[in-house]
Amino acid sequence: xxxxxxxxxxxxxxxxxxxxxxxxxxxxxxxxxxxxxxxxxxxxxxxxxxxxxxxxxxxxxxxxxxxxxxxxxxxxxxxxxxxxxxxxxxxxxxxxxxxxxxxxxxxxxxxxxxxxxxxxxxxxxxxxxxxxxxxxxxxxxxxxxxxxxxxxxxxxxxxxxxxxxxxxxxxxxxxxxxxxxxxxxxxxxxxxxxxxxxxxxxxxxxxxxxxxxxxxxxxxxxxxxxxxxxxxxxxxxxxxxxxxxxxxxxxxxxxxxxxxxxxxxxxxxxxxxxxxxxxxxxxxxxxxxxxxxxxxxxxxxxxxxxxxxxxxxxxxxxxxxxxxxxxxxxxxxxxxxxxxxxxxxxxxxxxxxxxxxxxxxxxxxxxxxxxxxxxxxxxxxxxxxxxxxxxxxxxxxxxxxxxxxxxxxxxxxxxxxxxxxxxxxxxxxxxxxxxxxxxxxxxxxxxxxxxxxxxxxxxxxx
Amino acid sequence: xxxxxxxxxxxxxxxxxxxxxxxxxxxxxxxxxxxxxxxxxxxxxxxxxxxxxxxxxxxxxxxxxxxxxxxxxxxxxxxxxxxxxxxxxxxxxxxxxxxxxxxxxxxxxxxxxxxxxxxxxxxxxxxxxxxxxxxxxxxxxxxxxxxxxxxxxxxxxxxxxxxxxxxxxxxxxxxxxxxxxxxxxxxxxxxxxxxxxxxxxxxxxxxxxxxxxxxxxxxxxxxxxxxxxxxxxxxxxxxxxxxxxxxxxxxxxxxxxxxxxxxxxxxxxxxxxxxxxxxxxxxxxxxxxxxxxxxxxxxxxxxxxxxxxxxxxxxxxxxxxxxxxxxxxxxxxxxxxxxxxxxxxxxxxxxxxxxxxxxxxxxxxxxxxxxxxxxxxxxxxxxxxxxxxxxxxxxxxxxxxxxxxxxxxxxxxxxxxxxxxxxxxxxxxxxxxxxxxxxxxxxxxxxxxxxxxxxxxxxxxxxxxxxxxxxxxxxxxxxxxxxxxxxxxxxxx
Numbered sequence: 001x002x003x004x005x006x007x008x009x010x011x012x013x014x015x016x017x018x019x020x021x022x023x024x025x026x027x028x029x030x031x032x033x034x035x036x037x038x039x040x041x042x043x044x045x046x047x048x049x050x051x052x053x054x055x056x057x058x059x060x061x062x063x064x065x066x067x068x069x070x071x072x073x074x075x076x077x078x079x080x081x082x083x084x085x086x087x088x089x090x091x092x093x094x095x096x097x098x099x100x101x102x103x104x105x106x107x108x109x110x111x112x113x114x115x116x117x118x119x120x121x122x123x124x125x126x127x128x129x130x131x132x133x134x135x136x137x138x139x140x141x142x143x144x145x146x147x148x149x150x151x152x153x154x155x156x157x158x159x160x161x162x163x164x165x166x167x168x169x170x171x172x173x174x175x176x177x178x179x180x181x182x183x184x185x186x187x188x189x190x191x192x193x194x195x196x197x198x199x200x201x202x203x204x205x206x207x208x209x210x211x212x213x214x215x216x217x218x219x220x221x222x223x224x225x226x227x228x229x230x231x232x233x234x235x236x237x238x239x240x241x242x243x244x245x246x247x248x249x250x251x252x253x254x255x256x257x258x259x260x261x262x263x264x265x266x267x268x269x270x271x272x273x274x275x276x277x278x279x280x281x282x283x284x285x286x287x288x289x290x291x292x293x294x295x296x297x298x299x300x301x302x303x304x305x306x307x308x309x310x311x312x313x314x315x316x317x318x319x320x321x322x323x324x325x326x327x328x329x330x331x332x333x334x335x336x337x338x339x340x341x342x343x344x345x346x347x348x349x350x351x352x353x354x355x356x357x358x359x360x361x362x363x364x365x366x367x368x369x370x371x372x373x374x375x376x377x378x379x380x381x382x383x384x385x386x387x388x389x390x391x392x393x394x395x396x397x398x399x400x401x402x403x404x405x406x407x408x409x410x411x412x413x414x415x416x417x418x419x420x421x422x423x424x425x426x427x428x429x430x431x432x433x434x435x436x437x438x439x440x441x442x443x444x445x446x447x448x449x450x451x452x453x454x455x456x457x458x459x460x461x462x
Numbered sequence: 463x464x465x466x467x468x469x470x471x472x473x474x475x476x477x478x479x480x481x482x483x484x485x486x487x488x489x490x491x492x493x494x495x496x497x498x499x500x501x502x503x504x505x506x507x508x509x510x511x512x513x514x515x516x517x518x519x520x521x522x523x524x525x526x527x528x529x530x531x532x533x534x535x536x537x538x539x540x541x542x543x544x545x546x547x548x549x550x551x552x553x554x555x556x557x558x559x560x561x562x563x564x565x566x567x568x569x570x571x572x573x574x575x576x577x578x579x580x581x582x583x584x585x586x587x588x589x590x591x592x593x594x595x596x597x598x599x600x601x602x603x604x605x606x607x608x609x610x611x612x613x614x615x616x617x618x619x620x621x622x623x624x625x626x627x628x629x630x631x632x633x634x635x636x637x638x639x640x641x642x643x644x645x646x647x648x649x650x651x652x653x654x655x656x657x658x659x660x661x662x663x664x665x666x667x668x669x670x671x672x673x674x675x676x677x678x679x680x681x682x683x684x685x686x687x688x689x690x691x692x693x694x695x696x697x698x699x700x701x702x703x704x705x706x707x708x709x710x711x712x713x714x715x716x717x718x719x720x721x722x723x724x725x726x727x728x729x730x731x732x733x734x735x736x737x738x739x740x741x742x743x744x745x746x747x748x749x750x751x752x753x754x755x756x757x758x759x760x761x762x763x764x765x766x767x768x769x770x771x772x773x774x775x776x777x778x779x780x781x782x783x784x785x786x787x788x789x790x791x792x793x794x795x796x797x798x799x800x801x802x803x804x805x806x807x808x809x810x811x812x813x814x815x816x817x818x819x820x821x822x823x824x825x826x827x828x829x830x831x832x833x834x835x836x837x838x839x840x841x842x843x844x845x846x847x848x849x850x851x852x853x854x855x856x857x858x859x860x861x862x863x864x865x866x867x868x869x870x871x872x873x874x875x876x877x878x879x880x881x882x883x884x885x886x887x888x889x890x891x892x893x894x895x896x897x898x899x900x901x902x903x904x905x906x907x908x909x910x911x912x913x914x915x916x917x918x919x920x921x922x923x924x925x926x927x928x929x930x931x932x933x934x935x936x937x938x939x940x941x942x943x944x945x946x947x948x949x950x951x952x953x954x955x
Contacts, residue, residue, distance in 0.1 A: 050820050057819075077817035083824050085843045097823065141846060373809060403813075 007035035010393045011154035022420040036393040038063040049101040051399045067377040073401035079143040103146040118218040122187040133189040135346040140225045148397040166340035166353035167309040175203030176280040186215040189346035278305045285312040286319035292333035311340040347402045348392040355418035360425040367391040385409045407432045467495040472656045472674040473506035500677040507673045508693040517667040534574020548650035561798035583635040585922030586931040604942040609935040611637035612695035619700035626652035644676040685709045691716040725761035725876035732885040733770040745881045746788030748904025751912040752879045754801035762877040765851035768867045773860035786836035807831045814847040871896040879904045899927040
């Protein structure tokens with residue numbers, strides 16, 4: 001017998017055990033999902049100006065079948081369709097006006113007095129009740145996810161749940177000392193999640209170990225490309241930035257240069273200190289492999305207690321020519337049985353945990369759809385490859401339908417050997433533009449390159 | 463679509479058809495092709511012994527020009543089955559619409575026109591320098607200089623077939639040994655021209671110094687075998703870093719690289735344009751032509767239009783929108799030889815356009831990627847996806863003063879259209895210093911006049927700010943004992 005869920009409150013679904021959620025029979029699940037998406041769209045359609053505009057233009061009044069939602073999903077670019085200039089000028093009135101169209105909250109009442117940095121702006125929004133985070137894609141321009149405290153509960157429950165699914169450890173009851181080779185906070189989505197959830201999961205600040213004790217300021221992320229270009233022209237002072245921020249940039253770049261060595265030392269110390277204890281290790285797989293390789297080269301392996309877990313992300317981005325057996329090497333070095341992994345977008349709450357058979361399974365409160373190259377809905381039967389669209393019916397302060405840039409192979413039948421049901425994505429995921437031959441495209445070297453260079457220094461934050 | 467084309471390797475007068483050892487490659491536009499394994503034909507492709515350039519070195523320019531001119535006579539699409547085959551394939555690859563592509567192929571014979579070839583060599587190098595040692599004068603009459611042919615690798619671009627023809631003509635005119643690495647999206651044009659030449663004069667030194675093959679970009683074995691100072695003197699890479707990225711690690715001092723980078727082009731519209739309807743119409747036709755010709759596949763096509771106006775003033779922005787509408791309307795009047803609507807939408811660009819269209823405080827978007835369209839920025843900056851602008855979609859960017867545009871100019875800025883003409887003098891030198899390579903008029907009032915005004919240049923004009931032919935020869939000095947007394951000082955050169 002499946003559990004009973006209400007379609008008008010998908011946020012509450014996150015309170016259930018993922019095992020129960022995965023066990024809902026397909027027909028029932030799809031009915032619930034359609035109903036939840038239908039209700040959420042009806043609720044938000046005319047309350048979020050950007051959604052209303054899109055829905056008007058597409059002539060979509062209501063959702064009758066799931067595919068109806070495709071034309072009203074935001075392209076992932078919508079969360080960054082402000083002119084870069086307003087970031088450069090730190091024109092917070094315009095930036096707030098822009099964000100206001102993406103949320104049901106009234107941001108015209110936010111006090112913008114005395115703001116001089118994007119970091120301060122995000123903090124001011126937080127004081128107002130928003131939980132706006134940013135992510136930086138390949139172009140270097142920040143996307144702002146207009147989340148608010150209204151979503152904090154389900155976000156947190158889901159996060160605990162998905163971590164249990166991919167590691168087997170229930171962080172509500174078992175607190176493990178946690179190592180994260182990155183920065184300690186900031187509004188970047190992953191970092192914000194660290195401070196909102198991971199610290200508590202680890203059992204408090206003292207149990208949460210990061211490579212750096214500092215934040216990444218959003219301003220440096222937002223302006224990285226611009227700063228590099230200005231530096232090349234000798235115009236960096238003309239940008240009118242706080243000298244303290246520039247100082248911090250210098251420090252971060254210095255940290256970046258010493259990063260590999262620092263990371264090895266830092267891990268080395270933790271490995272010795274926590275010998276025989278259960279721990280949780282996080283970070284990008286590229287970093288974790290780097291540490292593992294350096295350790296294995298010295299003939300070392302970790303001796304943590306059995307039941308230690310590792311949660312990685314970010315694929316092997318930032319590591320060239322990794323050997324085929326890099327996953328085995330990481331497991332051997334850290335002494336863990338599996339590599340916990342999740343897939344999702346920062347725009348959607350419900351990222352999917354990786355099962356033991358190598359598939360990312362979506363929970364019922366995240367509704368996946370595939371689109372073909374023409375933007376048409378693809379069949380939800382068998383195995384299909386296309387552009388992934390995720391509809392998140394949980395949020396009430398922003399619209400959760402997003403078209404990604406990812407090409408994903410979906411298995412729609414509930415037949416995974418791991419026993420979890422629900423649609424699942426194969427592990428190999430690539431950018432859709434690449435498969436269209438977009439990698440041949442020659443793009444403007446300047447800002448992109450500068451951004452990548454900067455990111456090479458500070459990578460590991462996500 | 464399932465047919466696999468057989469493509470030969472051209473090896474110095476020989477045509478090597480794919481046989482037992484052939485390998486299959488993926489082409490674009492659904493046409494795969496087979497070719498003999500290039501790994502097994504390295505020695506057919508490279509010239510290790512520079513003494514073998516002697517035959518070409520000793521051939522007079524007049525004879526080379528005669529040969530190339532005769533080759534040009536045979537490059538008539540209707541009469542040349544080899545060219546027809548490459549035309550069909552280029553059409554399938556889908557870069558250019560049929561009438562435009564036909565126009566491009568029809569122009570091939572003109573590129574080999576005798577007078578144009580002679581002028582090209584004479585203007586950029588000097589015919590006398592190619593045929594012999596040219597002595598200095600006065601005190602320096604004991605010193606002679608000659609332009610000597612080199613061994614060249616050309617990594618050609620496939621978007622316009624002209625590049626293949628240009629490369630063959632330029633190599634012949636510099637008495638150089640030519641190896642072309644064909645692009646996967648046009649593996650046939652260079653072959654067709656070279657095979658026509660083989661039919662015409664199989665034993666001529668020019669024919670004997672042309673090799674053409676396709677190998678995959680990033681084929682380290684090929685690159686390591688070919689890009690050596692013992693085998694190659696000069697590399698010309700079209701498409702810039704993307705095409706050299708793979709061979710970069712083999713580049714060593716002694717190999718001279720000419721990177722013909724990808725370029726961006728733009729136009730500038732002065733405030734005066736909005737003073738009369740006639741001026742707006744003329745500017746709109748100019749913009750439609752410069753943005754639309756070759757369906758915006760060329761680097762000289764305008765993608766961004768900087769307009770002198772007040773970004774904060776709604777009425778002025780409305781005028782820019784009007785200019786955009788007139789431009790899109792003028793696309794309809796472009797002759798099919800220059801520009802046509804697109805058969806397929808550009809999904810990526812449309813997604814970008816739709817994403818910003820939701821934000822009408824900052825952008826005004828009209829049109830699509832089938833007919834063409836425009837995005838007006840309501841602030842002083844271009845859209846972030848400016849490098850994706852295509853399918854006759856342009857971005858209008860308000861600027862307070864046209865001189866502000868300089869900040870967006872660098873050595874990637876190739877062609878800049880200007881309207882009205884009276885603004886040119888005030889802008890020319892500053893833009894030249896900023897890196898711009900060509901300033902062209904938008905005036906004329908009808909598409910063919912505008913097109914001619916921005917394209918007709920004398921042979922041997924600079925290309926992307928440099929003179930590639932002059933750079934592709936070796937300038938050798940022959941110093942003999944002085945016949946006059948020379949000052950006996952020692953100075954640094």
